[in-house]
Amino acid sequence: MGASVRDRRIRQHELGHAAYSPISLRVPRGLRGDIVQWVEEARVHWLLRAAGIDLGAPVFTEVADGFLREMPDLSLDAESMTLGLLGLAGTGDFEATIAVIKTLFVADSDVRSHYEGYLAVAESASAMVADSPGRFSTTIRVSKWMREMLSILLASRESGLSLPVGALDAPLSQPEGEMGSWGRLRIESPFLGRRAGAGVRRRVSSASWGFVPLALHRLLLDQRVFRKDRPRTPGPTILIDYSSSMTHDSIAVAKFIAAVPGANIATYSGDGDGGVLRVVARAGRAAGGHLLDPPAGSGNIVDGPALDWLARQPRPRIWVTDGLVTGVGDQFALNLLREALDSCRRRNVHVVASLEDARGRCMSAAHPFL
Numbered sequence: 250m251g252a253s254v255r256d257r258r259i260r261q262h263e264l265g266h267a268a269y270s271p272i273s274l275r276v277p278r279g280l281r282g283d284i285v286q287w288v289e290e291a292r293v294h295w296l297l298r299a300a301g302i303d304l305g306a307p308v309f310t311e312v313a314d315g316f317l318r319e320m321p322d323l324s325l326d327a328e329s330m331t332l333g334l335l336g337l338a339g340t341g342d343f344e345a346t347i348a349v350i351k352t353l354f355v356a357d358s359d360v361r362s363h364y365e366g367y368l369a370v371a372e373s374a375s376a377m378v379a380d381s382p383g384r385f386s387t388t389i390r391v392s393k394w395m396r397e398m399l400s401i402l403l404a405s406r407e408s409g410l411s412l413p414v415g416a417l418d419a420p421l422s423q424p425e426g427e428m429g430s431w432g433r434l435r436i437e438s439p440f441l442g443r444r445a446g447a448g449v450r451r452r453v454s455s456a457s458w459g460f461v462p463l464a465l466h467r468l469l470l471d472q473r474v475f476r477k478d479r480p481r482t483p484g485p486t487i488l489i490d491y492s493s494s495m496t497h498d499s500i501a502v503a504k505f506i507a508a509v510p511g512a513n514i515a516t517y518s519g520d521g522d523g524g525v526l527r528v529v530a531r532a533g534r535a536a537g538g539h540l541l542d543p544p545a546g547s548g549n550i551v552d553g554p555a556l557d558w559l560a561r562q563p564r565p566r567i568w569v570t571d572g573l574v575t576g577v578g579d580q581f582a583l584n585l586l587r588e589a590l591d592s593c594r595r596r597n598v599h600v601v602a603s604l605e606d607a608r609g610r611c612m613s614a615a616h617p618f619l
Contacts, residue, residue, distance in 0.1 A: 258304045265293040265302075271385055284399075285392045287332045291375055294339025295382040304340040312337065313349045320353055320360050327367040328399055334368070335395075338375035339382075347372065366405070370398045397583045404590050429575070429582025433523040434554035437544065441534035445510035484511035484532070485611050486562035488555055489604070490570035491518040493547035497569075497604050502541045505604045506530045509611045513562055517555045520546025522577045526555050548579035552589055560596040567599045569607050 270289055276282045294304060312333065319325035337343040350368060354361035377391045459475025467473050487509070489495075489502065497505075506514060506529065514530040525545035529536045552574040559566050574589045575581050593600055601607045 261302055262304055265297045269293050269296050280392050284395050287335045288392045289388045290336045291338035291378045292382045292388050295379050298339050313346050323363050327364055331367045331371045334371040335374055366402050401586060429580055429585045430577050431553040432519050432550035432577050434551040435525050437525055437527040439536050439540055441536050443535050443537050445506050445530050445533050445535040484513055485565045486513040487567045487607050488559045489516045491516045491543040492549045494571050494573050499541040501604055506535045508608050516544055518543040518545050519548045519550025524551035526558055549575040550579060556592045567607050567610055569601055
């Protein structure tokens, strides 16, 4: 038995397991053993901390050095990072290592986009364990939550979606095992009495047949003296989350409509057990005034049905949201988040976090109708 600080920390750690962990660690069916193991590490650390024993450095230096070597080139597996961090939860090393990682986020946006969601899961799991570390049932409950969140993060990565970190904070308030349901959606298509902007023009071509000749100067050229409207290419469709967690207002929405005048644009929000989707721009025409305010309350409620509407509209399809999807009662549920992610993946929906990002997406598409 060594006498170094590291050896002493290891002995304290193992004695903590002897005091607090079950003699036989049984993993319930459907749970991953590695997740349960790392969550139990965190629970023991929090109990030791409550007893006045803080397992700190030198572990921090080793872990942080490893992250600094592997994260910049994205060679560190994100899920392994999450579980490794959780093994430090309840110690001073946990906070210190996270501080190092967030420094990397500031310096490199690619590193941030690759690992940020996983870091949020590790922090949230640590907080959940710290709230009630006294029983092994906490380990099982948090392990189930982590299984779901890691699955959602993997699904978002495979579908090419960038899942906002805010979407990972909401599950903390969800009762275990509770399934959510979407609210009822009502669709409003008000009269669009204004031009959306200066960028939309009639598309016409010359024809050799028609009713009223408007191009007589072509009579001796090709006899195509009639004007014929050409079919317009459908514009992109943008669905705007107008819940209170979003930062845009009616002025920002009006400016956005003017910036992408050929787009089909709808806003939605909800309250209680239902919500409203309001079409505010289509084919170069737009609504104005109070119609650009949130259509119904300050909640989400109807994200799923609104995405169903979006799936029936012309491509490209863009969803402006912070990812905080909710159902009836404005309550978050993991099954609703999974359903929304799957809907975006299957229906080729691009998810962006702001109106400015949506405008950039429209411009990059070089759409002929904008």
